[in-house]
Amino acid sequence: DAGITQSPRHKVTETGTPVTLRCHQTENHRYMYWYRQDPGHGLRLIHYSYGVKDTDKGEVSDGYSVSRSKTEDFLLTLESATSSQTSVYFCATHREVNQPQHFGDGTRLSIL
Amino acid sequence: KNEVEQSPQNLTAQEGEFITINCSYSVGISALHWLQQHPGGGIVSLFMLSSGKKKHGRLIATINIQEKHSSLHITASHPRDSAVYICAVIRGGGSQGNLIFGKGTKLSVKP
Numbered sequence: 001d002a003g004i005t006q007s008p009r010h011k012v013t014e015t016g017t018p019v020t021l022r023c024h025q026t027e028n029h030r031y032m033y034w035y036r037q038d039p040g041h042g043l044r045l046i047h048y049s050y051g052v053k054d055t056d057k058g059e060v061s062d063g064y065s066v067s068r069s070k071t072e073d074f075l076l077t078l079e080s081a082t083s084s085q086t087s088v089y090f091c092a093t094h095r096e097v098n099q100p101q102h103f104g105d106g107t108r109l110s111i112l
Numbered sequence: 113k114n115e116v117e118q119s120p121q122n123l124t125a126q127e128g129e130f131i132t133i134n135c136s137y138s139v140g141i142s143a144l145h146w147l148q149q150h151p152g153g154g155i156v157s158l159f160m161l162s163s164g165k166k167k168h169g170r171l172i173a174t175i176n177i178q179e180k181h182s183s184l185h186i187t188a189s190h191p192r193d194s195a196v197y198i199c200a201v202i203r204g205g206g207s208q209g210n211l212i213f214g215k216g217t218k219l220s221v222k223p
Contacts, residue, residue, distance in 0.1 A: 031208070031209055033209075033210070033211075040215070041215070042198065042213045042214060042215040042216055043198070043200075043211075043213040044213070045210055045211070048208065048210060050208060056208070058210065088153065090155060092155075094209060096209075097142075097202070097208060097209035098142075098143065098160075098209075099160070099209075100145065100157035100160045101145070101157060101209065101211065102157070103147075103154070103155035103156070103157075105153065105154055106153050106154070106155075
């Protein structure tokens, strides 16, 4: 949908290792978001971007960093993964805030 | 208390039934979204509304801003409607489109 590709789609890694998830979009949308989805919590915002090099924290940003060096790519990095970061991660984008968000297919991340 | 509450959490219906899912929120908003998440995990935006009512096929979404409440209705339900339906709001007054999500309503429609 809206040309959003998340990679990888699945990853299993060990505690303490760095992990980077990539969200790539082809629609030239200005706004990009990273969410995590957990049972009992629903979707929660991690970080978002409102333009190249413009990012801000969301509700659950501790332990995560992001970068957006070009419009089409929004990277989410776990510097030292912990088991509590096991989750399904979704990227979303939209052109303007008064338009619906388009979601990627998600990345299932397991940290052992 | 969560800022966005949905009811019911789980709903089982027979094919053909009329279904209503409710969403209440406690913050001022600029818009409300209804999303659908299929068993495969993909999330699709169904509606974005800030007043009144919207209709798309068998789906109808309504919002009452004064009562801080929205409903999603499905007419003539079908097994392919089985999914998790998620209500999300954009907090009013902000310049970003950050969504606050409800925990979702899991709908199962039996043939």
